[in-house]
Structure formats: structure tokens, C-alpha cells
Amino acid sequence: MIRIENVRKNYGTFTALDGLTLNAAEGTVLGLLGPNGSGKTTTVKVLTTLLAPDSGDAWVAGHSVSKQPELVRRNLGLSGQYAAVDEKLTAFENLHMVGRLYGMNRRNASARAHELLADFRLTDVAGKRAGAFSGGMRRRLDLAGAVVARPKVVVLDEPTTGLDPRGRLDTWEVVADLVSAGTTVLLTTQYLEEADKLADHIAVINHGSVIAEGSASELKNRAGSERVDITIRNATDLQLASSILAAQTRGSSAPDVEPAALRVSVAAPGGHGVLVRVLAELDARSVPVTEASLRRPTLDDVFLQLTGGSAQPQGHTRKDEVPA
Numbered sequence: 001m002i003r004i005e006n007v008r009k010n011y012g013t014f015t016a017l018d019g020l021t022l023n024a025a026e027g028t029v030l031g032l033l034g035p036n037g038s039g040k041t042t043t044v045k046v047l048t049t050l051l052a053p054d055s056g057d058a059w060v061a062g063h064s065v066s067k068q069p070e071l072v073r074r075n076l077g078l079s080g081q082y083a084a085v086d087e088k089l090t091a092f093e094n095l096h097m098v099g100r101l102y103g104m105n106r107r108n109a110s111a112r113a114h115e116l117l118a119d120f121r122l123t124d125v126a127g128k129r130a131g132a133f134s135g136g137m138r139r140r141l142d143l144a145g146a147v148v149a150r151p152k153v154v155v156l157d158e159p160t161t162g163l164d165p166r167g168r169l170d171t172w173e174v175v176a177d178l179v180s181a182g183t184t185v186l187l188t189t190q191y192l193e194e195a196d197k198l199a200d201h202i203a204v205i206n207h208g209s210v211i212a213e214g215s216a217s218e219l220k221n222r223a224g225s226e227r228v229d230i231t232i233r234n235a236t237d238l239q240l241a242s243s244i245l246a247a248q249t250r251g252s253s254a255p256d257v258e259p260a261a262l263r264v265s266v267a268a269p270g271g272h273g274v275l276v277r278v279l280a281e282l283d284a285r286s287v288p289v290t291e292a293s294l295r296r297p298t299l300d301d302v303f304l305q306l307t308g309g310s311a312q313p314q315g316h317t318r319k320d321e322v323p324a
């Protein structure tokens with residue numbers, strides 16, 4: 001339903017998309033995960049025909065963005081990085097206007113607006129001006145606007161950036177509803193947790209190309225094995241705890257020691273048994289333990305491992321990049 005093939009896009013001499021290739025099957029959510037400046041919005045603009053690729057092509061529902069932009073737009077709804085609602089209009093008027101722009105008559109536009117206000121839990125504020133809305137309500141209204149014409153594909157560019165936790169949860173819910181109704185979604189995000197929660201398939205991008213893809217659990221598996229983390233009470237036991245961890249994992253990898261946190265951790269394939277043996281040994285040697293855990297790698301660990309760095313902003317930043 002979504003296909004992006006070897007797309008390159010330069011801004012002057014700066015390469016924003018460097019041979020990007022992505023696919024999403026019908027009814028699935030493709031999560032495009034990357035830090036600020038990695039090329040997410042540029043990808044969205046190419047896919048939604050707002051920006052022509054320098055080379056390569058993209059298809060929405062089988063229609064090429066470069067050869068059939070009209071057909072692409074007819075099959076697609078967009079909710080941009082900065083929610084585009086008319087602040088002077090009420091929630092109802094915003095949706096009614098979008099329906100009219102899509103060529104619906106007044107009655108149909110009105111019926112569709114009411115239906116969407118209910119779906120996106122905005123009925124209570126239908127008559128309120130959007131300018132008075134919270135970030136989460138504004139985002140829901142914007143999402144509702146994106147699906148007025150029942151598109152097959154919906155593109156959401158960082159739908160929860162800048163929202164409070166409540167707004168984020170609400171947005172996740174409406175995205176999940178869209179998907180259960182059969183819509184194919186491309187969602188960009190900087191949040192590993194969000195990609196983990198919503199996406200069937202995750203593509204991690206860095207400097208305009210995909211550096212890893214798979215399901216959340218596939219990506220986590222690539223970040224290596226589980227880890228055993230032990231926090232002890234007394235700094236004088238750090239050395240002993242570290243040697244016990246090393247012994248119980250047969251020295252397969254050196255334990256990390258964080259003296260300030262009184263913590264030692266080690267990669268532990270088959271972690272459960274290791275944890276049990278480590279605790280037994282610490283107990284036998286009378287080392288007081290304050291915390292012990294078995295931790296699966298998070299998507300954050302994946303990103304770190306893939307890029308050798310944290311998810312920091314990259315590329316050149318623009319002055320007009322203000323949060324919604």
C-alpha cells in the first residue's frame with residue numbers, strides 16, 4: 001500500500017534522503033523512527049506529493065507520486081508535524097470545511113463531521129473554537145481532518161511530539177482505532193516507546209536512510225541478549241559482585257561497573273538462570289543486594305547500538321523548527 005524506492009532528496013548540497021527504501025502492506029502501521037533531522041518530514045513530504053524526489057519514486061495504493069500525484073492525493077490523508085487546524089473555526093466548522101473542500105455537499109459534510117467528532121471524542125467541544133483547544137484535542141481534530149475523505153493511507157508526522165502524557169495516550173488510541181478500521185498508516189516518531197506501541201514494522205532511519213528494520217521484538221533481539229543488573233548496598237562489595245557476575249556468565253562479556261550507582265550489570269544470554277545463580281552466590285558471600293533485575297534491551301538500546309550514539313538531533317537545524 002506504501003512503497004518508497006531508493007528516494008534521494010537534496011536541499012542544496014545537503015542530502016536529506018539518501019536512497020531511502022520502505023514498504024508497508026495494507027492495514028499495517030509502518031513506524032519511521034529517527035532523531036530530529038534524520039529525514040522523517042522530508043519522507044512524509046515526498047510521499048504526500050508536497051516535495052518531488054530528486055531520484056527514485058514512491059507509490060501510494062499503487063500510484064506513483066511523480067507520475068500520478070492526483071491519484072496519490074485522493075488515496076491519502078495527512079496530519080503534519082504541526083497540527084493544521086483553523087483556530088478561528090469551531091471543531092465542527094473545521095471538519096465541515098474539510099468535507100466541503102473534498103467536494104461533499106453541505107449535508108454530507110455535516111454528517112461526516114458529526115461522525116468524526118464522535119469517533120475522535122470531540123462531540124462535547126464541537127461548538128468550541130479550536131484556538132482554545134489543548135494540544136491533545138488539537139491533534140485529535142487534525143487527525144479527524146486527515147480522514148474526512150476515508151483515505152486508504154494516512155500519514156502522521158510526529159503525532160505526539162509536544163503532547164502531555166494524557167494527550168499522547170488519547171492520540172495512540174485514535175491511531176489504533178484507525179488501524180482496526182483497516183487504514184494503512186505511516187507514522188513518524190522520535191519515541192522508541194511509541195514505535196514499539198503502535199507499529200507492526202519499524203524502520204530506523206539515520207541521515208536519510210534506513211539503518212535497521214523489523215518488528216519491535218526483532219529489533220530488540222538485535223541489540224543483544226538480556227542483561228542482569230545488580231545494585232548492592234556497600235561500595236566495598238563492588239569488586240566482589242563484579243567477579244561473581246563474570247564467573248556466573250563464564251566471562252562471556254565483561255561486567256559493567258557503575259561505582260556511583262553501586263550497580264554492576266552484565267550481558268546474560270539465558271538471563272533467568274544467571275540471575276538466580278548470581279543472587280545465590282551473592283547471598284552465600286553475604287553481599288547485601290538492594291535491587292536485582294533481568295532486563296530485555298529496549299528500543300533505546302537498539303538505537304544506541306545501531307548508531308553508536310544516542311538519539312541526538314543531527315544535520316543542520318533550521319530556525320523555523322518550533323514545536324506545535
Ligand SMILES: Nc1ncnc2c1ncn2[C@@H]1O[C@H](COP(=O)(O)OP(=O)(O)O)[C@@H](O)[C@H]1O
Nearest residue numbers: 011016036037038039040041042315316317318
Ligand atoms: N527546506 C529545507 N531547506 C534546507 N534544509 C532542510 C529543509 N528541510 C529540511 N532540511 C534539513 O534536512 C534534514 C532532514 O530534515 P527533516 O526531514 O525535517 O527531518 P526530521 O523530520 O526527521 O526532523 C535536516 O537536517 C533539516 O535541517
Ligand SMILES: [Mg+2]
Nearest residue numbers: 040041042081
Ligand atoms: Mg520532522
